[in-house]
Amino acid sequence: MTRTPPTTVKPVRLWRWRQNPLRRHSDVVEAWIVLVTWICALVGGSLAGAAAARSTDEAFAAREAQVHTVSAVLTDEAPANPPAGTGDDDGRVWAAVRWTGADGTVHSDRAKVVPGAPVGTRITVWTDSSGRVVAAPVTGASATLQAALTGALVAPSVSAAVWTAGWGIRTRLIRRRMAEWDQEWEQVGPEWGNLNGGR
Incomplete structure (x- = not known):
């Protein structure tokens, strides 16, 4: 009885077409x-x-570097309730505010405040280089x-x-x-x- 010689199996290489005779x-x-x-x-x-x-x-x-905070005062009493259908979901209302810039110039604009805030209430608002009230920049977390x-x-x-x-x-x-x-x-x-x- 003749013994069949053991067959050696070549390992599959990473490059499958490397030594395939049928490769094109x-x-x-x-x-x-x-x-x-x-x-x-x-x-x-x-x-x-x-x-x-x-x-x-x-x-x-960059946005944070272009804006800064100022202390403003309400010049009109804020509405007691947000207007219906405005789409604002933070519960605040728009009201007229006034502040004095670093150069002594008086500015006025509208800012979002707590409903029903009385005249003279001090709030902090964000302003740009031209003195307009802008949204607070996204910072931190x-x-x-x-x-x-x-x-x-x-x-x-x-x-x-x-x-x-x-x-x-x-x-x-x-x-x-x-x-x-x-x-x-x-x-x-x-x-x-x-x-x-x-x-």
């Missing part, structure tokens, strides 16, 4: 496209998300959270765009390869039929 140039290109697409989607998405978060954080910091959320939304969006582009290129390659196979079969098919018919 288009197979190698397709494999590279898949690899590059994965790398670009992961790295590009992460970098884009980080850049978006940093940009948002810098925009908040709110700024950090919004920057992080912006990055978290941008990262998968960029990754999806890169993946879609890679998928489109790969699809075109597959269609081209199928067309090449059809052309080759048109040449080989009749001969194959003759070989089978001659048996």
Whole structure:
């Protein structure tokens, strides 16, 4: 009785087309496209998300540097209740206020205050360089959270765009390869039929 020699199984390499005798140039290109697409989607998405978060954080910091607080006084009594249908959900109302700038100029504008606040009530408002009342800048934990959320939304969006582009290129390659196979079969098919018919 003869013993069958043991068979050696070659390990599957990371590069599947590396030593395959059936590989074509288009197979190698397709494999590279898949690899590059994965790398670009992961790295590009992460970098884009980080850049978006940093940009948002810098925009908040720049906005904070452009505005400052001033102490203003109400010149009219604030309405007791917010007007219906205004869409404001913070419970405050608009009222006329007045303050004196650092250069001694008196400014007046409208600001959001507590409903029913009497004339003469002192409040703190945010103003810009031209002396207009503006919304308070986003700072602290709110700024950090919004920057992080912006990055978290941008990262998968960029990754999806890169993946879609890679998928489109790969699809075109597959269609081209199928067309090449059809052309080759048109040449080989009749001969194959003759070989089978001659048996």
